[in-house]
Amino acid sequence: MIQYKKMAVSAAFVAFICSGVIAQKKQFTIMEATNGMSTTLAPQSIKNASWQPGTDNLWQTEKKDGQDLWKMQSFNKKSENVSYILSEGNYPEQVTAIPVIKWLNDHEVYFVNGKNVLVGSKDNDVILSAFKWQIFASLPEKADHITVDKSKEIAYTIDNNLWFWSKGKGAIAVTAESDKNVVCGQSVHRDEFGIDHGIFFSPKGNYLAYYRMDQTMVKDYPIIKWDATPASVDIIKYPMAGGTSHEVTLCVYDPASGKTVTLQTGTKNKDHYLTCVTWSPDEQYIYLAILNRGQDHLWLNKYDAHTGEKVATLFEETDPKYVHPTHSLSFVPGRSDEFIWWSERDGYEHLYLYNTGGKLIRQLTKGNWVVNELAGFDKEDNKVIITAAKESPLEKHIYSVNLRNGDTKRIDKGAGMHTALCSEDGKYVLDVYSGAGIPKNTVVRATDGSYSHELIKAANTLADYDRPEIKDITITAADGVTPLYGKLILPTHFDKTKKYPVIVYLYNGPNVQLIHHSFPESGNLWYEYMAQHGYIVFSIDGRGSWNRGKDFEQATFRHLGDAEMADQMKGVDYLKSLPYVDANRMGIHGWSFGGFMTTNIMLKHPGVFKCAVAGGPVMDWKMYEVMYTERYMDTPDENPEGYENANLLDKVKALKGKLMLIHGTNDNTVVWQHSIDFLKKSVDENIQVDYFVYPGYEHNVRGKDRAHLMQKISNYFDDNLK
């Protein structure tokens, strides 16, 4: 502990954000603390922003005179004039709220309203004319995953089958799978590997590629549908780690011939993963990353889209632990032979420029930092616009990267978390950002740095509230080397001579980072709510979490919960070093991976935390899904000790203190059985735990009811720490 104190004092970067000493300031309601930042307390920002293709006009929607009017606003940087088009008269009758529109071209937009696809066309005069709407297509009631191509052809699913609609021919069934467990046109591999859809129109709209997933061989899992009386059951296919997995192929439908080919991705190892689906710009080829089930070997393959034959393997990637592809190929505009590939091969997620012969032209970005998004291309100047954590893992900024020499230039200004919406020609970005003391700024910037125009500088919506002091903390991980970033939120009206109870909030699983420089500075108004109720709140991203590079994440490989817990215990040591922390009144809370971590700590370090709330917790990785679990843990047969070590069901007996589990009854991510089995074990072992379920909710409780959840959690801490 003494050793720790030294470190804490030397390493902690302390920022005093808010003093909150005015007694008259307001307290957050639990609803504000939960949903306020996206509703009543949301800082002013641009809504439904989009760049008009082929122009430098930025469009948005606005509420006018308290009404949800259809309205657009156009910005033109050259004039810096703001013009309005009020379009009340032509607002489609069927639509009651302003929809998010998508551009078909520079004079046509569309949006999907229920089962109708509405297309709006406008006159040549960009500024003064309104859109004229028509219902372009009315799809069947069961239509889902509605995908509109720029050619105005539409693909959609009905149950497990895929349909194609065109103005000329109407609706055609692309697939006719009679077994509902053969699913076409939907996301596959449980949305891992960056996959979030299963319909891929070719660039000119002449062909339709789609995923076909055969999960007939996967074990059933029952989800009860409580919303009818009597309740009924929905049997889902849920492949658990080490178990038989589904088999995915990619098919290409040719509307002209009505024929479908299947890419010849192999007849062996059919439980491999197909991802990074990318059409060649000329519609002749499809690029696919094939990842073996072991997830340590990736082949980037090129297939003939019209015969299904494999043309070439462009390159391979391997890793002793795992390869984790998450982005499709991005072809350089105007070049059908060059694309950008994302890889962690040098230890950080970076961009690589390849040609379609599989030759690496150059590594575009490099350094001990991570590329976050590819926002667009400046074709004229041969640049790619990206966001990256280059300045700090806690910030995200916008950069242009020269494709010819890798020169990287920061575009934005201001510390914090920036997002980039890039114009079609890559000459402009809409930069929306927040940071310490910056609720939300909205700025149009030229990507060459020549120009910027601040559209909105949001007022501080929290100015009237009694906010706590928030400290940015850096401690050293349990490996003795790695810096870890955290936040310490002090109780409002903090008195350093007193001792306060503490709540640790954590996640600490892969692909998630909690600590940023953004607004609110705490990261979460619920932390501030708890600070208003007399708690210190502490959160830290230990090893295994996101945005710190491959080694940082892979430190947990095959032993989920170990390195992460060691790091979280370093956080506990830090807390205990603080004279105003009451180490006898510490609580911990997390959801999902954070629920696993919360329970893990309660069982492996019993007595450290007096009480805990674990939501949607993984209790035994053998019951979590194949794709995620085997990446980080291998299979139960390959890594029995790792699974045994992380199996919390067998460790219930060790519990000291109070533990509440919370689960959505319809959770199809971390299935309900995790917490039910834990309760069973707790009863077997005569251990008392507490429980609550959110009927009908899946893996998260969102919307209005989230306030109920956060109130329940807050009450639990009040009952046990005060």
Place this chain on the structure above:
Amino acid sequence: MIQYKKMAVSAAFVAFICSGVIAQKKQFTIMEATNGMSTTLAPQSIKNASWQPGTDNLWQTEKKDGQDLWKMQSFNKKSENVSYILSEGNYPEQVTAIPVIKWLNDHEVYFVNGKNVLVGSKDNDVILSAFKWQIFASLPEKADHITVDKSKEIAYTIDNNLWFWSKGKGAIAVTAESDKNVVCGQSVHRDEFGIDHGIFFSPKGNYLAYYRMDQTMVKDYPIIKWDATPASVDIIKYPMAGGTSHEVTLCVYDPASGKTVTLQTGTKNKDHYLTCVTWSPDEQYIYLAILNRGQDHLWLNKYDAHTGEKVATLFEETDPKYVHPTHSLSFVPGRSDEFIWWSERDGYEHLYLYNTGGKLIRQLTKGNWVVNELAGFDKEDNKVIITAAKESPLEKHIYSVNLRNGDTKRIDKGAGMHTALCSEDGKYVLDVYSGAGIPKNTVVRATDGSYSHELIKAANTLADYDRPEIKDITITAADGVTPLYGKLILPTHFDKTKKYPVIVYLYNGPNVQLIHHSFPESGNLWYEYMAQHGYIVFSIDGRGSWNRGKDFEQATFRHLGDAEMADQMKGVDYLKSLPYVDANRMGIHGWSFGGFMTTNIMLKHPGVFKCAVAGGPVMDWKMYEVMYTERYMDTPDENPEGYENANLLDKVKALKGKLMLIHGTNDNTVVWQHSIDFLKKSVDENIQVDYFVYPGYEHNVRGKDRAHLMQKISNYFDDNLK
């Protein structure tokens, strides 16, 4: 309240049972408080007692020298000698614990061990010889409901079908229903109407009658089986009030011909109820009570067992509210033309002697009290031996009733709850009883009163424990007239100048009575455990509960929860009248109907109880089963106001104070949806409730895990009332 105080003082019958002032006495563990009376603290008693047919020998099993030896003890009243047969040598190898045996005749017994039926025969010398055992039949692994006739023929079920086994012919399939929802040979009508089995051998074993239940038309309800990974689902048929119900028939199988006939119980109204199945002694007829679905009209019908034709309706019973048959016919021994019929027609459950022509010979018992059991017949002296609540609704005694004139004589001695095991000839009863200050006495009595022999006078197993003062209480129901009986358990080391928290335990539904004169005097050691932890515990049987006659029970008709709650609130008034009750710290707990009542009171009298625990609660009678619910509530269409009034799901908003719901995840009686839907409503209404589930448990949590349950409930009261 002043008015109430007067009543309480004048009407309360106060008994001081235990003083419990010795500080050194022991506290109950939660395990003792929960299961102690049936395990470690069980008063000494006779085990597996049975009268040998045709003799006055009483048999039992005993543990000898710490071993579970097979052993029998014979009592002969004429000699009053006790003789032992030690039978270690012939104890069947496969059997590890002393089984309950059944007599085939005076020299043969059998028992079922797993799928084996073992028959033991003994020599003529009753006293000195041991049984010689053989495995008489080995049935298939899936055999269930194994029923052995005195003819040594066996009927059993495999899944939904019925099988018949005889020594000569082996196993024969009696039914071959391919739809698993047509169930043969099992209990029907969800065990209502006194039904607990579906196989009925004829008196001489020549025929086999069985229930056939077609429930294909009943709605599905899903029960998740959590004991496998991944969890699976078991779809049960659960007819909810007002919904389509199953259809039951009674079939008769003739093993000699291999033919089956179905009794012609009608082709209309097939959702009526068939109960009171009784063979005529000569095997020619079967008597059935047919009750309409409305449950207000009963026909006692006689059918030809060999043609299935209806021979006659002997008589009918109707009631403006409901008729509730619960007992088969009991033919008077030696008379194939006279039987005893149970009926509440005069307001109390009494016995009626009928002839098979349907003529009432005489009402055998009469008065404002209830017959509880028919224990046997004294054929020689024309008497029936019964137990009844004749002395007091709180006691049960043994009587002989003369069949020729109804003369009723009490056989037993000693206040309390007596049970009667009657010898075949009706000359003797084994009377096992307990009462205030009587842990358990075991006495053989001649039914003519000429003789008694005390076998065991159990020591007080609770003598070393720190027991509370227990008061018998009588208050007046909310109708202003009816006396209600209750118990008030004071905290140990009671100090009348202090104020104590209170726990009300209740059930108050039909067919259950909580308050008796028995041992322990409190009625439940958990009450005493809570008294040791500083609580007053109170319990009362309000109107609607059992053993007080038809009007008392039917006071709740069509409005479950109203009169009962009014009576329970009278109990609350009484409690508030006590100077040592802290009315600000009252809790309430009940299970099943008691869970409904607990929640009902919390919602309709918010603020009276600071906290509550409702286990396996009915929240909406529309989701409870047809047979029980429609008896007391009619259907939702017939009684919309009654259902609406009792629907707790719509009243969640009214909750004040803390409410914990507890449910068995596999509850197939009060299905899980009751509490899940209540949680859903509580989330919708932003009301906080607490929850726990017992994985794998059905409607009750029994065995070792019950201690976990009672600890959870105790903790909840400690957390919220202390």
